Amino acid sequence: MKRDMREGYEGTGPGAITPDGCAVELYARLPVGDEPDVIAAAVPAGARVLELGSGVGRVTHALLERGFTVTAVDESAEMLERVRGARTVCTPIEELRLDETFDVVLLASFLVHAGDAEVRRGLLRTCVRHLAEGGCVLIQREGEEYHTNVPRERVDPAGFTVRIVSTEPVGDGVDAVHAEYVFPDAVWTQTFRSRPLTKEQFEEALEEEGLRVDRYLTQDGMWVRAVAAATGD
Secondary structure, eight states: OBOOOOTTOEEESSSOBOTTSOBHHHHHHSOOOSHHHHHHHHSOTTOEEEEETOTTSHHHHHHHHTTOEEEEEESOHHHHTTOOSSEEEESOGGGOOOSOOEEEEEEOTTGGGBSSHHHHHHHHHHHHHTEEEEEEEEEEOOOTTTTTSOSEEEEOTTSOEEEEEEEEEEETTEEEEEEEEEOSSOEEEEEEEEOOOOHHHHHHHHHHTTEEEEEEOSTTSOEEEEEETTOOO
16 A cells, blocks of 8 residues: 655655655564664663654564563554554654653664654754753764665665665755665565764754764664763763
């Protein structure tokens, strides 16, 4: 099932496709990586987590197993139907306004690289709006060569192949990225807009919305712990 896509976004393959081109069945098949370990090592045990863009709950379920309390937010009802054991909220992230704050706000899946800079600002404002005093925001960035080491592919031990087929400039510093996910019994594709951000540009974007980098959590710089700019931790 395909819906009206956002401009510059498209997805193909079996099952429901969200407006940003994500295939629900695909994400239900993808295994969780090291994300839960990175997150768990950076935040207090049992923290209350607001997960922005949870999708089908790959990370959600792993965090629940580790004893965290998770509120999962996604704009796709079809995605959230796959989430088990967590409170779910169906809304665009930029529009989220819960009357509560959280120890940890999680913005993964490279969402900070939204092609539309105003969308990125809205995402970060949502993070700040829901951040408890003394809490932190965990952000996943693209890898250093995400837009330049193309084409490339990775064969997952689970038996499928992920390909970044192309990245094409579309103006204003934004690229159209085309990805393929090849399984023995199905193929999905996704085309989406992404804005490359240098480390300096990324940190400036956070500072504009009242956040600052506390530390980079992984050697490749892809996972970042940010805090409110006015706090020391």
